[in-house]
Amino acid sequence: MKELQAFAKQFQKEMGWEINEENYEKSRASILNNYMLLTTEVAEVAEELRKAFNQTNESIHDGMDEEMAFTLARESIKADLGKELADCMAYIMKLSNYFEIDLETSFYSKMEEVKARKNKDIRLKTSK
DSSP: OHHHHHHHHHHHHHHTOSOOOSSHHHHHHHHHHHHHHHHHHHHHHHHHHHHHHHHHHHHHHTTOOHHHHHHHHHHHHHHHHHHHHHHHHHHHHHHHHHTTOOHHHHHHHHHHHHHTOSSOOOOOOOOO
16 A cells, blocks of 8 residues: 555656645645545445446346346446545545555454444345
8 A cells, every 4th residue: 555655656656646735725726636536436336336227227227137237237336446445545646645544454453343332233134
């Protein structure tokens, strides 16, 4: 993750996409813009998932086995979903780099925190 963060920082610098640090107002506007772009990319992830579910349902309606339909739908969105997730990562890394957050350390620390929770989310039972 450290390598990815370093790459993202250099790439964003080369492209002129860093968060503006000139003054508070410019930093604030740049951070908010980055946040807006991140949420746009998250919505595009949702769109890819919607596409897969719609394709699955259409295939099932046409007589295909449910598991096969979903497998094919997952494969059909894989490349585009990967691009959208990469876009999300780029914006997350930009914010992390600006705030000097080591994402790898933060990730592992957060997962340990989640693991130690007493009120863990309960797995949903499937219909089958």
